[in-house]
Amino acid sequence: MGLIGLQLGTGIWLFILKYGLTPSEVFTYFSGNVELFIMKKSFEGLIETAVPHFMAISLIIFVYAHFLLFTKIISPSQKQFLIFGLFLTASIDIFSPFGMIYGFEFFAWLKVIAFWSFEMLMGLLLYILFLVSLRAKKA
Amino acid sequence: MKFLVSKSLHANPNFILLLGFYSFLLLFYFVGDLFYLGHFFGTDTQMVLSTLQGNEEEFLEPLSLMSLLEHLHIALFLGIMALFTTMAIVLRLNLTKGHKRLIISLSMGTLLLESLALLATYFLNENFVYIFFYGTITWHLVGVYALLLTLKELYWTKRDF
Numbered sequence: 001m002g003l004i005g006l007q008l009g010t011g012i013w014l015f016i017l018k019y020g021l022t023p024s025e026v027f028t029y030f031s032g033n034v035e036l037f038i039m040k041k042s043f044e045g046l047i048e049t050a051v052p053h054f055m056a057i058s059l060i061i062f063v064y065a066h067f068l069l070f071t072k073i074i075s076p077s078q079k080q081f082l083i084f085g086l087f088l089t090a091s092i093d094i095f096s097p098f099g100m101i102y103g104f105e106f107f108a109w110l111k112v113i114a115f116w117s118f119e120m121l122m123g124l125l126l127y128i129l130f131l132v133s134l135r136a137k138k139a
Numbered sequence: 140m141k142f143l144v145s146k147s148l149h150a151n152p153n154f155i156l157l158l159g160f161y162s163f164l165l166l167f168y169f170v171g172d173l174f175y176l177g178h179f180f181g182t183d184t185q186m187v188l189s190t191l192q193g194n195e196e197e198f199l200e201p202l203s204l205m206s207l208l209e210h211l212h213i214a215l216f217l218g219i220m221a222l223f224t225t226m227a228i229v230l231r232l233n234l235t236k237g238h239k240r241l242i243i244s245l246s247m248g249t250l251l252l253e254s255l256a257l258l259a260t261y262f263l264n265e266n267f268v269y270i271f272f273y274g275t276i277t278w279h280l281v282g283v284y285a286l287l288l289t290l291k292e293l294y295w296t297k298r299d300f
Binding site for chain 2: 002003004006007010011013014017018056059060063
């Protein structure tokens with residue numbers, strides 16, 4: 001869990017360094033800005049980042065969320081919400097840049113909201129698994 | 140935690156095939172990654188420090204924070220997945236509990252330590268480079284050792300079927 005926490009931490013740090021914190025900064029990064037000499041990102045360039053993330057994030061969610069199946073700390077419907085939320089926010093986060101390069105600023109808001117939601121849900125998942133491991137140790 | 144569907148590694152021939160190929164190919168990851176890291180950072184602690192901090196005499200620019208984070212982000216994911224899956228197999232090997240505990244804690248512990256040490260070398264003190272350098276070598280070698288034990292048990296141990 002420490003390792004995946006570090007992995008998430010570097011992801012957050014990279015997001016802030018590369019894209020910025022606000023939707024307008026994120027939109028500028030992807031759609032470009034002539035005055036700031038920022039080039040618009042290409043479709044092929046986005047694919048290069050998106051494809052490994054599809055595999056990696058799906059695998060990470062699968063590996064960690066499947067532990068929920070063995071726990072009773074949250075209800076089945078809460079587990080479903082968490083798993084669904086993780087996959088949905090990750091998908092929106094990965095797909096959003098494709099909308100931005102065609103000029104739709106709305107996708108910048110989607111990306112920022114989806115990214116931070118994903119990070120919080122992953123944090124919640126890791127916290128639940130940590131509680132479960134503590135209870136297992138006490139038992 | 141049941142990553143492998145069966146407790147017995149010799150459960151069926153296809154399982155042996157799957158684990159055998161996986162272990163063999165992952166050996167290339169653990170060994171190849173050492174070559175990659177040697178090329179990216181350097182093959183001794185001084186070269187690693189030159190890569191991270193730059194070197195005026197050799198006209199080397201310091202590694203940017205973005206490049207460092209990107210490397211760490213990708214390397215951590217690959218390391219976690221490689222070790223996690225390898226250790227899931229180790230849990231099913233015919234070894235003593237202490238032996239398994241040593242392999243798992245040493246490999247995953249040094250992966251975590253060396254990742255933190257890399258950041259500490261960059262931001263805090265260059266003496267952390269020794270933890271990064273030797274920690275990296277340690278978890279890669281432990282991974283190779285675990286996979287060799289797996290291959291030995293798959294192909295050189297009496298089979299039940």
